[in-house]
Amino acid sequence: MPYRSADNLRFWEFEIFQQYEELTCLFSTIQNSDSKLNLGFTKFADVDEVRKNRELFFNAAGTSADKIAVGKQIHSRNVRQVNEPGLFDESDGLITSKKDLSLIVSAADCLPLFLYDSVEKVCAVVHCGWRGTRDAIAEEAVRLMLESYGSDPGNIxxxxxxxxxxxxxxxxxxxxxxFDRRFLTPSKNDKMHLNLKDVVRTQLEKSGILPENIExxxxxxxxxxxxxxxYRREGDKSGRMWGLMRINP
Ligand SMILES: [Zn+2]
Incomplete structure (x- = not known):
């Protein structure tokens, strides 16, 4: 089952990471006991409620606010190596090999991408909107894992x-x-449907990730x-989900 409940919250999880006991990887759903679990300080968000929701999220995910690394996402291709908790400017991707440091990616329609090399023990989260995907941020994340952490793409x-x-x-x-035509299908009124998931998957394979290692x-x-x-369904009123990845202590 892709869902797991913890402390009244419901998380979505990947099957591909289940085998690693040393790893925590989850993505929040809106399910919460009293209100929808919005984790983003968006325009219409109640600040106190978001603070409370983040506390619930940290507790359920087995961490705390002082062990979190969050990027200020700006739809860039910037991937940053982090070794300590904090809020990191202009970062749509975060990489670490530090244990017990939880990396956060925020999304609502954009693709939350998670990478893990179980040999070198390096993990990364990436926010892939259309701009970051156009600029191949997924490839940038893999490149940094290879260059800075000695990862073999076959192990990611x-x-x-x-x-x-x-x-x-x-x-x-x-x-x-x-975007390349192969990721597009025609829609009405001169518009197109864009398959971002396929673009990102293709970029990962181009970077040497094995197809069977991509979920x-x-x-x-x-x-x-x-x-x-x-965001497409609710506009400015849309909340945000959080993805978390951590190499456990
Ligand atoms: Zn849909």
Missing amino acids: KCGIGPSIEASCYEVSSEVADQ VSDICNKCDEENYFS
Whole structure:
């Protein structure tokens, strides 16, 4: 089962990472006992409620606010190596080999990508929106794992979490023109459907990741209202889910 409950929260998990006892990897759903679990300080968010939700999330995920590394996501291709907790400027990807340091990726439609090398013991989280994907941030993350941590691409396992499916992701011709035609299918009014999950998967394979070491969630967060927020579905009122990856102490 892809879902696990902890402290009244429901998390989505990858099968590909289940075999590693030393690793924690999960993605939040909105399911919470009293209100939807929004983890982002978005325009319409209640600040106190988000603070409370983050505490619930940290507890259920077996960590605390002082052991978290969060990137300020700006739809860039910036991947940062981190060795300590904190908020990191202009970072859509975070990599660490530090134990007990939980890396966070925030998303609501964008792809949360998780990477783990169980030999060198290095993990990474990446926020892949269309801009970061166009700029191949997934390839940048793998490159850094190879160059800075000595990873062999054959040892890296990857998970692409619940995120928007092509059939729900209509983009303008201006955006579509920035992607290879094979990832596009025609929609109405000159628009196109863009398959971001496939773009990211292809970039990972180009970087040397073995196809069998890539798990792609078939969940579309826009369709699954019961479990996920969606920016495309809810607009500015949409909350945010958090993904977490940690090498346990
Ligand atoms: Zn959908």
